[in-house]
Amino acid sequence: MAKFYLTTAIDYSNGEPHLGHALEKIGADCIARYRRLAGDDVHFLMGMDEHSQSVIQAAARGGVTPREWVDRMAETFADYWARLHCSHDDWIRTTEPRHVRGVTALLERIRQCRPDDLFEADYEGLYCTGCEEFKQGAQIVNGRCIEHPTLELVPTKERNHFFRLSAYGPRLLELIGSGALRVEPAIRRNEVVRLVEAGLQDVSISRQRLPWGIPFPGDSDQTVYVWFDALINYLSATGFPDAGYERLWPADLHVIGKGITRFHCVVWPAMLLAAGLELPRLVWAHGYVQWEGAKMSKTAGTAVSLDAAIERYGADALRYFLLREVGFTNDGDFTWERFDARYESDLANTLGNLVKRSLDMIHSYRGGIVPRGAWAAPLEDAAHTAVAAYRRAMDAYRLEEGAAQWMDLAARANRYIQETLPWELKKAGRDAELDNVLASLARTVVRLAVLAEPFVPATAETVLRLFGPATPPGPIRLAAVTDPDVAGRPIAKPPILFPKLRLAPA
Ligand SMILES: [Zn+2]
Structure with a gap:
């Protein structure tokens, strides 16, 4: 090591x-x-x-x-x-x-x-x-x-x-x-x-x-x-x-x-x-973290307290926002509007939504057991490309880009659901195809949780825990994202990871 x-x-x-x-x-x-x-x-x-x-x-x-x-x-x-x-x-x-x-x-x-x-x-x-x-x-x-x-x-x-x-x-x-x-x-x-x-x-x-x-x-x-x-x-x-x-x-x-x-x-x-x-x-x-291109200032009323920023949506959301939007290379802006927009579009609508829909369908259609399915090319290939790009970015400390690759994969998986229409497959009794789609979605959720760990560790842990205790036990490793072995695994009901809150403007 x-x-x-x-x-x-x-x-x-x-x-x-x-x-x-x-x-x-x-x-x-x-x-x-x-x-x-x-x-x-x-x-x-x-x-x-x-x-x-x-x-x-x-x-x-x-x-x-x-x-x-x-x-x-x-x-x-x-x-x-x-x-x-x-x-x-x-x-x-x-x-x-x-x-x-x-x-x-x-x-x-x-x-x-x-x-x-x-x-x-x-x-x-x-x-x-x-x-x-x-x-x-x-x-x-x-x-x-x-x-x-x-x-x-x-x-x-x-x-x-x-x-x-x-x-x-x-x-x-x-x-x-x-x-x-x-x-x-x-x-x-x-x-x-x-x-x-x-x-x-x-x-x-x-x-x-x-x-x-x-x-x-x-x-x-x-x-x-x-x-x-x-x-x-x-x-x-x-x-x-x-x-x-x-x-x-x-x-x-x-x-x-x-x-x-x-x-x-x-x-x-x-x-x-x-x-x-x-x-x-x-x-x-x-x-530096700035407010609309200028230094945050208490006298100008543009200083955001760390406490308020954590309180808004929890630590993971703040971590994601700072690394994805403010970034770790140049100066970047913090505003509540952008924070709310990122929270809603990325964490709630993209990642949270994918985890909830995918695992809910496994509960509705397969009794909460991840089916054994063949390689579903469009999603699996997209995952491998995204993981490789994520690793290149993270190895070069380009954290914004790593976060973008991770979130893009979640967006791709949401589109995959729209392309394959699992509920239609269920209605038509096309069981093998449905198994492939659900298995691939489950694998993608696990991959996303592993890639998420550096950015939103508490969320990553919550998602991985839905799949039961780690096998083998021990620290999670990136190698696990190549082909996560989740077939036949009973999964817990997914929570809403990022609830949408309607907050008064700060
Ligand atoms: Zn000085």
């Missing part, structure tokens, strides 16, 4: 999770579930970034200690990810001892391997507390951070430890150019290449007398800069520096948002090179 270690960005502990966080976690979860279906030995990491300065402020506002605050936030985030069926194998918090050890060990390793890469100097610059980063050049528009136009940049001057990032430009360009370090999609890779080509500056990696953070090894007056600290979570979660961490490292995939490519495709690889460690194989930078 091939190892597949994937991670998401870890989230700041300063506010509630929103739709943007959810898109990232759901997309990564979809990939994790797909790789498991494909037979990989998946290790999926998520977690919390708990050392930011904004934690101190948020805790003070909330009248609690930073520790109490981050504990509370970790619980809130974990609850949301559970509600959204995230299947992570590990959950790391940067305040955990295992992470503190990993950070300390990595810094010590850089100091051993490349002693000149760490040095002390004075730093003076404009600091964005939203990004937890010094800003310069094109990152500043109208005197503000482009990611945080509502925050004032803070002029900051202090003596810090630095990392000699400037030494790594040529090597990074070579690695990205050769594909040894893949950055996708291509638009993000091009941005990263332009950034590196413009020249890299050394980066400050410590803060003076910040009480909330990991002590800088060998300098008790300083703490490790929160971004430098946070990036190392991917490594410390593998057990680094203890023997055996190579079972997971290097990461096969870092899933991040497009706003943090500089850290993940430039700073992080350079840190690993300095320590003589292997680089992640692929960084995938997804786009």
Whole structure:
């Protein structure tokens, strides 16, 4: 079994999770579930970034200690990810001892391997507390951070430890150019290449007398800069520096948002090179969830709460909508109208309707036992074509396309019912033909449930359970979709998977 270690960005502990966080976690979860279906030995990491300065402020506002605050936030985030069926194998918090050890060990390793890469100097610059980063050049528009136009940049001057990032430009360009370090999609890779080509500056990696953070090894007056600290979570979660961490490292995939490519495709690889460690194989930078082409904003009344989005139709429907319509490549729009339209046309009218009609007919015409039927060419051939296209898309992380292929197969099966008119076959006593149609529909429903698993896991489980316990028992695999063996299987009465609700406009 091939190892597949994937991670998401870890989230700041300063506010509630929103739709943007959810898109990232759901997309990564979809990939994790797909790789498991494909037979990989998946290790999926998520977690919390708990050392930011904004934690101190948020805790003070909330009248609690930073520790109490981050504990509370970790619980809130974990609850949301559970509600959204995230299947992570590990959950790391940067305040955990295992992470503190990993950070300390990595810094010590850089100091051993490349002693000149760490040095002390004075730093003076404009600091964005939203990004937890010094800003310069094109990152500043109208005197503000482009990611945080509502925050004032803070002029900051202090003596810090630095990392000699400037030494790594040529090597990074070579690695990205050769594909040894893949950055996708291509638009993000091009941005990263332009950034590196413009020249890299050394980066400050410590803060003076910040009480909330990991002590800088060998300098008790300083703490490790929160971004430098946070990036190392991917490594410390593998057990680094203890023997055996190579079972997971290097990461096969870092899933991040497009706003943090500089850290993940430039700073992080350079840190690993300095320590003589292997680089992640692929960084995938997804786009943002928007409202009619613009950033969601509370003041403009276009911020959609994650809670309301889950409540509308349940977690599976939100997962499907975000991955199918918003997508995992570019920015995409969330509106209630589009959400309702996708829910009704795809989930209720196409998938839900197919499962209900197909299995209801097996109950009406064959006593709830899937008949033995021959290969019904039009539908079986369509299924094989769709499965192949689905796999190609999912292997290339084109989740929108994978979802489209899956849903197209459900639409094809609905048309097949209209073409074959099983109720007419029943009336005419054409039993063998009816058996073939019903058997093929049953196989297609099973296939669709397997293909659905990365997108709508709870629905997939509900449908598969209608066919009784899995034979053989164990995790479901994509191989099962080639020719699902359901002939002679008694099936349960199908529920309405996606009830149509008439909701008041939000
Ligand atoms: Zn910012």
